[in-house]
Amino acid sequence: MSTYIDFLEKELGTIEKGWSTDAKGEKLPFDVVKYCRGPFQGTVTYSTLGISHHKLECSSSNKLIRHELFMITDEDFGENEVVQVLQQLGLEALQAHSPYLRGQVIGPRGIVFKGSSLEALYVSSPAYYPEEFHVYESGEELPIVQVWMIPITANEADYVLRYGWSQFEDILVEEDPDLIDFSRVSIV
Template sequence: MNKYTEFLEKYLGTIQYGWSKNENDQKLPFKIVKYAGGPFPGTVSYSTLGLSNENLTSIVSGKQIRQELIFNAYASFGDNNIPGILQQIGQLALKNKRAYLRGDVIGPNGKIFDNSDLEALYITSPVYFTDEFFTFDIDNKTAIIQAWVIPITSQEADFIKKYGWDKFEDMLVDINPDLIDFNRLSIV
């Protein structure tokens, strides 16, 4: 097992299983894996694995970034659309050769889950984990960044576009919503 996989399992729990093909049975350039643990009891985590093999570009700095995408859910939620979400946005990053940055919003594109008002995705640092989880140093020059993917409402997506991600994250700190509850109401 490589050191990066050991690093992920240290924070997310043992890999349970994964997906290497999409729903059309086409092989993906990276895997989606499900871990036994998450940031809190009763939660699980998912991530891309292998997305970081490609350098992606920051549209802000032009810097080359290697990253993996992290998604958390309650274990009782089941897999539902989660692997497909990570597959789609991972493939979009590769197609555009663009890294996701803190504050990026993907969508809204309609309901992400049945019986939920969440319609967009928000990218941020995985703050439900310790700071040591944010990056994995491959060597002195190269690191893999963990980017947390959070489902949000269309109202929250509009707020971020209008007022900026920093104001949205200030609201998250003040209100402290359960970002793993996919039935949660909008905070704006």
């Protein structure tokens, strides 16, 4: 029988490395892991592992959701920053007992990564992966949703808040920016 980790590693490659403590050395209620590949040559994927053990309640519908958070980077991008961002987001979801939902904007909170103008995160499905990867269903419990955390600019965050996530995603499709390039300029 295939496990959730088997499901992840089939698409993302084997887990290369993991973090179970924060920068202060304190144990976290979940791990962050790095897989050996991303959706494109020269990229890697990071995810939380363990947030999906918690059934998070959507405040607008009272629906219970299980999910894990993902980020995709160039393989030579500094892993410590990515790990810290995923740890912070994971802790916030667990503390609020609330899932991140598609189209949600987190921030702007200032520069997400050194040397970048990206100041917020956009919650989406992992569009760079096949649709069958977006949700893991074991048939035993609630499915686990894969949530892609995309760093965006303050202007993009403002655009989503003003015009809605659907219009923003239409622009993403039209402009086709490299969402893995954390030094990219705003598309709006």
